[in-house]
Amino acid sequence: MKEKKERKKHRGRGWVFLLAVLALLLLTASVLTLLDARYVRFYMTGDEEITLEYGTEWKDPGVYAVTTGRLFGELPERLPVETLGGVDTKKLGTYVLRYKTRWLFNDYEAERRVVIVDTTPPVIELKTIEGYTPTWMTGYAEEGYTATDACDGDLTGKVRRTSEAERIIYTVSDSSGNSTTVVRELPDLHYDPPVLTLLGDEHITAEAGLSFEDPGCTAEDNLGNDLTGHIQVDSDVVPWLAGEYTIRYSIVSEEGMEVSALRRVTVTAKELPEENTPPAKTIYLTFDDGPGPYTEELLDLLKKYKVKATFFVTDQQPDYIDLIGRAFREGHSIGVHTKLHDYDYIYASEENYFSDFFAMEEIVYQQTGEHTKLFRFPGGSSNTVSRINPGIMTRLTQAMNDMGYQYYDWNIVSGDAGGTNKTKEIVQTIKDGCAEHRVSMILQHDIKDYSVAAVEPVIKWGLDNGYTFRAIELDSPAMHHGINN
Ligand code: ZN
Numbered sequence: 001m002k003e004k005k006e007r008k009k010h011r012g013r014g015w016v017f018l019l020a021v022l023a024l025l026l027l028t029a030s031v032l033t034l035l036d037a038r039y040v041r042f043y044m045t046g047d048e049e050i051t052l053e054y055g056t057e058w059k060d061p062g063v064y065a066v067t068t069g070r071l072f073g074e075l076p077e078r079l080p081v082e083t084l085g086g087v088d089t090k091k092l093g094t095y096v097l098r099y100k101t102r103w104l105f106n107d108y109e110a111e112r113r114v115v116i117v118d119t120t121p122p123v124i125e126l127k128t129i130e131g132y133t134p135t136w137m138t139g140y141a142e143e144g145y146t147a148t149d150a151c152d153g154d155l156t157g158k159v160r161r162t163s164e165a166e167r168i169i170y171t172v173s174d175s176s177g178n179s180t181t182v183v184r185e186l187p188d189l190h191y192d193p194p195v196l197t198l199l200g201d202e203h204i205t206a207e208a209g210l211s212f213e214d215p216g217c218t219a220e221d222n223l224g225n226d227l228t229g230h231i232q233v234d235s236d237v238v239p240w241l242a243g244e245y246t247i248r249y250s251i252v253s254e255e256g257m258e259v260s261a262l263r264r265v266t267v268t269a270k271e272l273p274e275e276n277t278p279p280a281k282t283i284y285l286t287f288d289d290g291p292g293p294y295t296e297e298l299l300d301l302l303k304k305y306k307v308k309a310t311f312f313v314t315d316q317q318p319d320y321i322d323l324i325g326r327a328f329r330e331g332h333s334i335g336v337h338t339k340l341h342d343y344d345y346i347y348a349s350e351e352n353y354f355s356d357f358f359a360m361e362e363i364v365y366q367q368t369g370e371h372t373k374l375f376r377f378p379g380g381s382s383n384t385v386s387r388i389n390p391g392i393m394t395r396l397t398q399a400m401n402d403m404g405y406q407y408y409d410w411n412i413v414s415g416d417a418g419g420t421n422k423t424k425e426i427v428q429t430i431k432d433g434c435a436e437h438r439v440s441m442i443l444q445h446d447i448k449d450y451s452v453a454a455v456e457p458v459i460k461w462g463l464d465n466g467y468t469f470r471a472i473e474l475d476s477p478a479m480h481h482g483i484n485n
Helices: 002-036 295-305 323-329 350-368 392-402 423-436 455-464
Strands: 039-044 049-053 063-068 082-084 093-103 106-117 123-126 145-149 160-163 167-173 179-185 195-198 203-207 217-220 232-235 243-252 258-268 282-288 310-314 333-338 439-445
Touching (some): 123 179, 217 258, 295 455, 323 333, 333 350
Antiparallel strands (some): 232 243, 243 258
């Protein structure tokens, strides 16, 4: 029994010993671990901050991680490393790359900065045009250039161009402040001024008319460059008004130098015959605004009495236009009145007046085969409706006379244009008027039936009382009114 007990006791001692050894081992391991103080170390290839030029290729030079401790030093085993972040070399700026690993229960990190910069200046390219020669006119004209930058692209529009005497300096900067300057040396720029050569005479005399043809001028520089296209012409010629005028031709270089030439122009008036004084008791019957529905009847009547009259015609009623031809063939005088009788249009400008006048003159020519020189202004030369355009009657009367046309006013108003529509009164007005004048020019309108009806009584009375009826001729009294505009 006793022995059994002993053995039992022996076995209990062995367990205690084993436990004690284990505890000692654990304690030793812990102490060693504490003393070793193991941690993770990163090894980076290349610098922690790398500066790279815009647009170049980025390749991470790499990094690895191992553990190291005081007691046992670095272990060769490499830990897996994850890289966070990236680099875009096509975008300026600073990029941060984070390298990350995990060991035991902790995360470990390292950082690298990558800075993308632009230090490359833009490139300016100068173009040259083959055979290009500067002229006096332009001096040196730019042949062209381009500016490009790796980072900013096309910078041509931002080039500053400075002209000096014999060179041009081109400068441009990119957005990072890198700048480039290029110089173009210019060829010798000393040119003689161009020579202006007048075509035709230096002093030209022309008859008044609708237009004046300037024979022009040419310009050439001493290198044989034709500069005619650069000539500026300043002319005060009014072709329809007699007078002395000047045409100035000039050419101005880009630097503001000027060469000029002058031409004198004399516009002469066409001659009108001197006024002939008709015998006393001469009556000029004149009819405006036709032909119209009563013109035929009027022509028949005039034929019956062998009386000649004058028609200042219009194109207001084209259906009757051929009566102009009949009147002419029957010995009456035809003068232009107006094509459209539109005061606002014809007196708005000389050009408008001429356009209306000559359109009617052409119709008269087609009807009669002759170019008439006789006319009457709508409203007469003394009209005030033209005051919409101050002075135009003064200019038009002068211009028309200068161009060889004679205008005829009147000294007796029949009253048929608004005064009265009674034939009897018209007849009386005309008789009274004729009694007061040595020579009478009567204003009537053959588009008014009550006025046409007055013609026969007037003719009968006139013939019975020793009057002579005549058609207007270019030397007849023009009966000019005073100009009121
Ligand atoms: Zn009229």
